[in-house]
Amino acid sequence: MRRPSSILAALAATALLLAAGCGADAGGEPAAGGGASSAAVSGDVTVLAAASLTESFKQIGKDFEADNPGTKVTFSFAGSSALATQINQGAPADLFAAASPATMKTVTDAGNGDGEPVTFVKNQLVIATAKGNPKGISGLSDLTKPGVKVALCAEQVPCGAAAKKALDAANVKLTPVTLEQDVKAALSKVKLGEVDAALVYRTDAKAAAADVDGLEFPESADAINDYPVVVLKDAPNKSAAQAFAGYLASEKAKAVLTAAGFQAP
């Protein structure tokens, strides 16, 4: 049966294209500062990283591999809390980069971190709207207007906790239509036009700049997220993991992170 399988393939391809819609759009400038690490490291490094780090970490991973021949960086991007659960249940990984200290704490409290976590960037929330902001949203209070559908992250994940903090700070009572499981899911609801706005990280809005507008709002200053990174206690390749963690502070990596919309810690 050729027909159905080719239809399936087409469907799958469409879906893949959709999923990849936000794909990494080349991290730009070839970065001046050399981040060459001192000790020679090699082998596979498995990095579990918050969904919001997807684009920048992919780029940094490529740079790291280029600067450290013989290394291969493998990423698993998901909601920070899901990753923390995986680690605490014994998932084999070398490095964990979370989108919030609270989530990182669940890993270090369980004794799965090697040393203290280091904050390497900060992120802030913006209001993501459809391109051109058709509903004319100018601040948090506009999100409560009738006819404006809003997606938030669930409170259990960092972007949801930050959204709650910002909304509380602004004293805005908001009933979203959905509480998404991670920031990318919330953003995709805006991209698909199913909601009019979502509270997402500035970096996510920036990565999807072709489809959405990111609107800064003052109250986001009350909900800045620190991103800590830690080498895991049971890391199969500890030396390479430490090298990658150190690499995050290199000029090259900093340039990628800043270009993505992150702030220096």
Next chain:
Amino acid sequence: MTPTRRQTRARVPLPLLLPAGLGLVFLVLPLVGLVVRAPWTTLPERLTEPGVLTALRLSLLTATLATVLCLLLGVPLAWLLARITFPGRRLVRALVTVPLVLPPVVGGVALLLVFGRRGLVGSWLDSTFGISLPFTTAGVVVAEAFVAMPFLVIAVEGALRGTDTRYEEAAATLGAGRWTTFRRVTLPLVAPGVAAGTVLCWARALGEFGATITFAGNFPGRTQTMPLAVYLALETDLQAAIVLSLILLIVSVGILAGLRGRWIA
């Protein structure tokens, strides 16, 4: 019947018994894991948390409605596939199984592209009737029905092909129209197949996660079914997730076992 059954019980060939036993262990072991790790001491208070019952009620309601929808549309579809020869029947039969091979999350995206606010059908529904399916309980039913219907169609079609068409021909020669024949002869003949398909369909709808969270979003009381509640609980509280999973398992296995005894001999 009884003598042969007794005979098989007497001598079970080892090449069958061994893999059968292993298969059973493989299926049951994860369940044992849940039971062993369940926080039995705090179980009563966790059960009475308001969110739990809300999600359970929503799950049972939507799975049942989705099953009804599948019965109304799926049984006629199965009859068509089994009894009527038409060009492209093989293709149609293959298309029916698409939701089986499609990852549910992709199914959810596909549903959004069709029934979403800007979807092919959804934009028309929205502008004409003001109906918007995403983020509603009806949306959950649609997502579950989409994923579960193939199970029903395949089961019923199989049953229909297995029946002796001479009964239907006899009914026709006695003057019964096709609709009467279907109602009075065909349907009673395939009742066990329909029952089995219904059970499968309901079970699949109850456990549905990917298409639901993608198409209907996640909001307590409206679209947050048990699987979604389990997933989000997993973000922060593994024990709560285990409790929720156990409840879902106990309720569904209880209902299925009860129905099985009554309907499917």
